[in-house]
Amino acid sequence: MTRRTLLVGAGAGVLGVLLASCTPEPAPSPTPTPTPTPRPTGGAISPAAFARSAWTTDPFSLGAASFTPVGTQQSAREALAEPVEDRLFLAGEATDAEAPGTIDAALRSGDRAAEDVLRVAGTGERIAVIGAGLAGAAATARLVSAGAEVMVFEARDRVGGRVQSVVDEKTWPVPAQLGGWLLGAADAEMLAQLTRLDIRSATVSTSSWRSAEGAVDAVSDEPVRAAIDAGQQRPADVSLADALAEAGVDVEDAGLAALLAAVSSASGSDADDASTWFPPALPPTERTAPLGDLGAVLDDLLDGARVSLSSPVSRVAYDDAGVSLGIATGESLSFDRVVITVPLGVLKGEGLQFAPALPFSHRGAIAELGMGRIETVWMRFEESPFAVAADPSGDAVEASPAPEATAGVWHVVGGDALIRTWIDLSPVTGETVVVGIVGGEDAQTFAELDDTEVLEAAVTSLAPFLATP
Template structure:
């Protein structure tokens, strides 16, 4: 796949569409939280074989992301995203999905924010300035491309040893399609909007129907968010914003009801939001429609558009000093470099953990916005087996009941003809899963899959 500079940015400011991030730590400001319990140390059941190939994300514990998807907690306001995006002295500009009020928590939001930050910088700058871009994810790539095409001398600093940020594809002979550990699930409408911006994205996708709800008795029905929608409607009449979990309780819902637990787990797996923290006035969307899975090597897609730009990998920026004459960056190595302006695209979780020091300190309003927004967790695990051990033909499974750490699974066998299962876990359970060792994570995944193993394979 190839794409020109011009097609990369075509229509980058049009349409209101989104692409899920498969996506930071809880905010430091006091908020309602639920008690965290240690993740179980599971023993894999023998009826679920060991996978022949395995890959998983650990965004929650990644020091260069601390999570996956920003969302609004109870008491937060969408305006705080705009506040976070405000430039400092026309020297420091901010981009990233957390700064976009139209498509927050999405790759499209990241793309649009990078576009907006670049245009704002171009408007403030003179010709051929030295510009630094911190972060080589979606926002950083778009901003850098536009700035370079406008004639500025751009240097990109990426903390990781690869580009792509929270977009990560694993390829190779072991995978019949790239194993997407970051952004890859979107709605058909979102796919159309994404192509409006990235016109040569590619045309290979997989389509998955709505999730099937599974209980111990087998498939029960499609997963529904009716109880959540009713609670959100009632919450609009409350004098103050409360968490989604609190709104459900006040609407008479039983938070221990297996069907509701399953619906909330699905919500977390697709948005990263913790129901005990998420706003009921500005709740995350319950996705009960068809999902499309991208099968492109998304990391290579971004690399292709950085080929003629100066990209410095394994170079975390730890300090940004700025005044009305320019910007100085200090790298983790201790090296200091000077630029005219900088675009900061690091994830919200990095800002919340004060991974970058600003001198002078960020204005009070921006610090308040960083503290007020929440970072959600979504982790993805891909497992390829020698042969299918399951009988289920549905493309999306979601567990109602049981105690498995991973409740949502995507069955790729009908779509690609290969025995590949993809697990999604969100919210606090995703944070637990991210912290597990590789051995324990594999065991937890196999234990969760025991729900779908035919009874006759049970050795007991």
């Protein structure tokens, strides 16, 4: 295919449609959205507000965060990040070997892909970015700042991808974050964005561990660290679960299960699948929780680009002269170079076709890397049904947030809770807001539940923390 045929394929009429489509149009999109508060069928407590995610089944993510399965080399990510004929440049959290599956990775990958494009692009070239999540937005910002003309195609009717702030002041005291939001010390770029855009944040630090019998001792992560260290000395990679078993750790222990659930809720992978050579991050003692609309970060990065919402790309045809993008609505448009930031889950599926197929090295990496599952549920209660506040002393939550207040993490130990990791935002919002986060197989189960079932599972999971279990 030559550049000429690409241009003929696009056609002037289609370009007109493209320009028209720069204005966001309301269109049905299978994106996770806040749902009306379902009434519990038989439970004793009922939240005043409820929102849940379903990233695992969403066709534009098909999972939450990439992970490195046992036996896979981190170099698969470097292979995925290799430019294809200097026409296709893959970005997105899965292409980052440093901290895959994170906000930090997404931003860094976008910057890296943009630099790769700028190294080879000539003046006045037409550049497209597929996906308006953090990676696509970061790439766009860098390209626009270098003077490039950039067109962004986003499948959903909103920007942000796996970052989604539900802003509804009547319902939530702070935006409900249905995707990625918690930051660590390494998230320097995002933390700087929050400061620059004046987005308030809180520290998440204290931890409470409770079983049906009441408070239990905090579970140490030392055995998990030791098992990972031992796994890293072995001649071949072993799974985290196998490394724990080989170290003589009781993997059925309820406390360890609660700790591993917290690990899954951040990585999306279970201990059976996780590598010890490239292990999931263990829960840090302190994190930062943004309390504002993360959409502002996306808007800021995308400033100056044309963004076409509700425009899923279904086909990428490329040769040494250019790239033709087929949009699911039927149009076809030509570009000189394209940055592709769709999630690994989408690359693994059938939704985006490449002609010719991506090189073996890319397809091998896509097949080898794992797409982890993470889901979340937010609930707000008019009156606190909980026996404990984030303060481990058990003091009542203050009516208004104290400036030095920190959010707490609740761990559910034992029983058959589906959601074992909770963040109590009450101390920092002044209202009773709790956020359940679940990863791995349990997240798959969660994603397949309807809203009423999620609500029931959430309330049941919280039983050890309720005043009246």
